[in-house]
Amino acid sequence: MTDAWAVTAEGLVKRFEGRRVVDGVDLAVPGGAIYGVLGPNGAGKTTTLRMLLGIIEPDEGRRTLLGQSQPRDAGDRVGYLPEERGLYPAMKAREAIAFMGALRGLPWREGRKRAATLLEQAGLGHAVDEKVRKLSKGMAQLVQLLGSVVHQPDLIVLDEPFSGLDPVNQEKLEALIVAERDRGATILFSTHVMAHAERLCDRLAIIAGGKRRFEGTVDDARATLPAQVHYLPHAADPAIAALLPHDAVPEGNGWRFTLPRDGIEPLLTPLIQAGHGIAGLTIERPTLHEAFVRVVGAVEAARQQQEVRA
Incomplete structure (x- = not known):
């Protein structure tokens, strides 16, 4: 994958029954990256992916897929796992x-050969000749995923790929996504489960209320919230509060407060000089989940205020 941008979108809009389900979304997915589209249920993630793939047309805006302004022109270079799973039982x-590979132009004999290899690598070698109806839900989902990548596409689009998988199969899926990225493919996936995005994504976008509310790296998202400090003195003393930031609150035998912009070091000297000492000190960086909740929560709060005013 050598394109600078595997996928771009500018001002995508989609209306259903007069309501803007997607409202001016911009995206730029770098070639060779794992890119997550995050958002709560009903945020417009699936509709956005379908517009990018050309399954449905946007009412407004432009998009390119692997350099093509008409996404279907790049169809054979794309692997797609829809949210609604479906295999012939x-x-x-x-x-x-x-x-599934043949639908994308892969010769049947080569597809069967690659399928056997993929099933073995995924720990499903024993199921190579099992009918789909006899597979567990998780195994069938992995089979459909393997069918989405068997033709070695340049772009792999996965809509809520972890939904319904047990932890073991989730790990297998994560390993497959990383292997495909290492092969040179671009992976674009949607999810509302932050743990997978935090481990996998090179970049991500957060969509809420049909709009893109954030775009950047996982670290960029976490940086939207300040780190928290938990300080434990040698002994409890109310006088400590005067030496701590204004938002410091007691927690257990210690104190919790926001990490100051100039760092923790300027606080330590006066605490030591005053004889309070340091029995314990931890700095807790925000998680992607916490950043996500803040972004989505702000959108929901704004929506409720608008309803009250109306």
Whole structure:
């Protein structure tokens, strides 16, 4: 994958029954990256992905997919796992994967060969000739995922890929995503589960209320919230409060406060000089989940205020 941008979107808008489900979304997905589209249920993630793929047309805005202004022109270079899963239940696992590859131009014999290899790598070698109807939900979902990548696409689009998978299969999926990225593919996936995005994403966007509310790296998202300090003195003393930031609050035998902009070091000297000492000191960086909740919560609060005013 050598394109500077695998996917771009500018001002995408989609209306359903007069309501803007997607309201002016901009995206730029670097080639060769793992890019997450995060948002709560109903935020417009699936609609955005479908517009990017050309499954539905935007009412307004422009998009490119692997350099093509008409996404379907790049169809054979794309692998897609939709939110609504679906395989032919009478097909064997290997044939199901080969069939999905054939839809993207992969020769049938090569597809069956690659399917057997992929199933073995995913720990499903024993199921190569099992019919889909006999597979567990998680195994069937992995089979459909393998069918989405068997033709070695340049771009892999996964809509809520972790939904319904147990922890073991979630780990297998994460490993597959990383392996495909290392192969050179671009991975674009949607999710509302922050743990997967925090581990996987090179960059991400947060969509809420149909709009893009944040774009950047995981560290950029976490930096939207300040770090928290937990300070434990040698002994409890109310006088300590005068030496701590104004937002310091007691917590257990210590204190919690926001990390000052100039760091923790300027606070330590007066605490030591005053004889309070340091029995424990931890700096807790915000998680992606906390940043997500703040972004989405702010949107929900604004929506409620608008309803009250109306």
